Amino acid sequence: MRSFRRVCAAGLTLGLLAGLGPARGDTIARYDCTIVGTMGLEPIGDRPGHMLVSFQYSCVGIDGLMKGATYTANVASEWENQKGTYLYGAGIHRSPDGYAVAVLTEGKGSVQMKDGTPAISEAAGKVVFRLASGRFAALAGRTVNFTARLVGPGHLVYELTD
16 A cells, blocks of 8 residues: 555645656746645555545746746545546646646646656646736636646646647
8 A cells, every 4th residue: 555655645736637758849837846835645445556646836937928927726536556647736826926726637647657656747738727816817717738747746847838
């Protein structure tokens, strides 16, 4: 169970989430992110390897329209061994000259193991901007793709693209 929890933690540390791989299209944002606090790893109990994972993360924009912005978000996902489906995700992009609220519409995650430990963890999916103002106003109502990639313990890169 401990190994499975490490797998889920690595997989879920991706904040978010079919089409795993590098981002394609125009970059809207590239964020450097850190998990905040303790990740919730809760066995559902109906079968081995079935788990609910939730966590919060905080990010700094390093490229694209969101460069210099901060992003704080929450996410929850259901995991079946090394495959995850994101159930909930929402976050707020903030800068001195704009705000945007993004809500997850779909997402999948996966973890690949090497020598019994998580080696690659990634997620991909879509988010919709429910609110956008200031320099982010053009994003209002738009649905965009996201990818997340674990780059270290509790550290991930989160990207938004057209």
